Amino acid sequence: MSSSPTTSFPQPFWPQLLRVALLGTRQSGEPVPAVFDTATSSPEDREKQLLLAAGTLALMRRAGYQPPVAAPTPAPAPPDPVPPLGPLGKACLLRMLEDGQHTEMLPEYLEQVAAAGRRVPDTLLHLLLHHAASSSETAAVLAPVAGTRGRWLAALNPAWHTLLAAPSASDVLNLEPWETGTLPTRRTWLRARLEQDADAARALLLATLPTEPAKAQEAFLEILADCLHPDTEPVLETLLRARGQEVRRQAAALLVQLPGATLVERLWARAAPLLTVKRGLLGLGKITLEVTLPTTWDKSWLADGIEEKNDQYAYYSGTGNRATPLGPSAIRLGNILALLPPSRWTTHLDVSADDLLAAALASEWAVPMLPCWATSTLLHQDTDFAAAFLKLWLHQRPTLQKNHLDRNIDWAALTELLPAATRQQLLLKPMLLRVRRQEPRWTDDLLQLPTPWPHELTTEVLQSLSAKLTNSATLERFHTDLYQLSYFISQHLAPAIAPADATLVETTLLALPEVHSTFQNSIHTMLETLRFRAELDASLIEATS
Known part of the structure; x- marks a missing residue:
């Protein structure tokens, strides 16, 4: 048996074991190594104990056993000068972090806590870090509210290291994660490198991007979208011929x-001849659009970002049950319109965005023109066209629905593109009229509105909702619409409602007599959410106990 074990344990026992074995169990007065409990063994069993100890120690050595090493006691957390939330804030956080209630409000609340100059109480930091490890939204707003103790605690747990520890300069300069890491590791490293030296990181990415696998190209192009620069054009032009269709689409959009x-x-050279405007006598009256569909596709189109077959723009044209899928030429027209800045058309055709969209809606090629111009509006962040789309939606909703355009266009995203003041100016008066007149599909229109709603509109909707919930005739007729509206208010409007409107909601809905059981849960959820939101607001100004 070798006397030079490969591990630090059971090395201390080997010399003692060898001395007892060489001298003999009778001659040696040294005890047999206490590898296991020998309290009940008699002196006559020393030979048996020696053999068992030798066998046990040899097996432990072959298994690579390492003795447990006591972790060093960490230094105490440094004091934190930022005051924590008080008892109400702690109770609210416990409901979100421990009970899982209203967790969708947590990121916004943490931002408000930081803005109020407060932090999360020490006793809740472990719950917050555990939640942030699986929630990117919470992790993004974690640092300001975790405080010095939160950073101290995160450093003690490997699963939390990356939550609060920003990559050091040496970590970012180390190319090993970029060259040999997994795709998520490479993405994380690239984002950190871009923050420290955008030019160097972009140069590194552009050098390898054409040779990356398609999945990696897609992931890196998403990051490149946030740091576009003229020097990216040659590589993006190369990717227009990539094997992956999604890669080609991303490259063209960038x-x-x-x-x-x-x-x-x-x-533009391909597109300009496709649309012309026909004006009325003396240039007065409505304009009409004359459309010429693109010619037969060939490979030269691919170099311009136009696919032969592109299901991204495979919309349906026509009305009602007669709607049919678009043909390849119409899809190619849509592909071109979705990429070009929409303002090129208003300048070229000498028309306003409002007139151009109205003429497109009246055309037999409303699909694909309108959905693809909506895509282009979002791609190029064109607020003039976003406003024109919103006005079209307000005034031409039935026609849009008849042509399936209410589903082919992301109206909510277009609305969010506008400043809040513009949205209120455009939406308030038409929506008030629709609610008061109870026009067809008024509840559908409300579901498209951005929140929070103006106070006047909130008042009108709540009064209308209250009246219908207590009227058995309208309850029967508008049952589905009212259920959708009450659910929307509880889930989307309540978290963002203004304090003045919160009181209005409480007084209006609490005054309702017993309503249909279908609405009880929605109303209860809405009121409970409003009360909780009020508690969150109060916790920001509560004194620390």
Whole structure:
């Protein structure tokens, strides 16, 4: 048996074991190593004990056993000068973190806590860190409210290290994660490198991007979208010929956002002859659009970001049950319109955005023109066209629905593109009239509105909702619409409602007599959410106990 074990344990026992074995159990007065409990063994069993100890120690050595090492006691957490939340704030956080209630409000609440100059109480930091480890939204707002004790606690748990520890300069300069790491590791490293030296990180990415697998190209193009620069154009042009269709789509969408990109001019050369405007006598009256569909596709189109078959724009054209899928030429027209800045058309055709969209709606090619111009509006962040789309939605809703355009266009995203003041100016008066007149599909229109609603509109909707919930005739007729509206208010409007409207909701709905059981849960949820939101607001100004 070797006397030079490979591990630090059971090395201290080997010399003692060898001495007892060489001298003999009778001659040696040294005890047999206490590898196991020998309290009940008699002196006559020393030979048996020696053999068992030798066998046990040899097996432990072969298994690579390492003795437990006591972790060093960490230094105490440094004091934190930022005051924690008081008892009410602690109770609210416990409901979100421990009971799982209203967790969708947590990121916004943590931002408000930081803005109020407060932090999360020490006794809740472990719950907060555990939640942030699985919630990117919470992790993004964690640092300001965790305080010095939160950073101290995160450093003690490997699962929490990355939540509060920003990559050091040496970590970012180390290329090993980029060259050999998994895709998530490479994404994280690239984002950190971009924050420290955007030019160097972009140069590194552009050097490897054409040779990356398609999945990696898609992931890195998402990051590149946040740091576009003219020097990215040559590589993006190369990716227009990539094997992956999604990669080609992403590359084309990024290229057309670059100022002076040649792709825009190549697309415009194909697009300009396709649309012309016909005006009334003496140039007065409504305009009409005359559309010429693109010619047969060939491979040269691919270099301009136009796919032969592109299911991204495979909309349905026609009304009602007669709607049919678009043909390849119409899809290619949509592909071109979705990439080009929509303002090029208003300048070229000498029309306003409002008139252009109205003429498109009246055309037999409303689909794909309107959905693809909506895509282009979002891609190029064109607020003039977003406002024109919103006005079209307010005044032409039946026609849009008849042509399936209410589903093919992301109206909510277009609305969010507008400043809050513009949205209220455009929406308030038409929506008030619809609610007061109870026009067809008024509840559908309300579901499209951004929150929070103006106070006047909130008042009108609540009064209308209250009246219908207590009227058995309207309850029967508008049952589905009212259920959708009450659920929407409880889930989306209540978390963002103004304090003045919160009181209005409480007094209006609490005054209702017993209503249909279908609405009880929605109303209860709405009121409970409003009360909890009021507690969150109060906790921000509560004194620390």
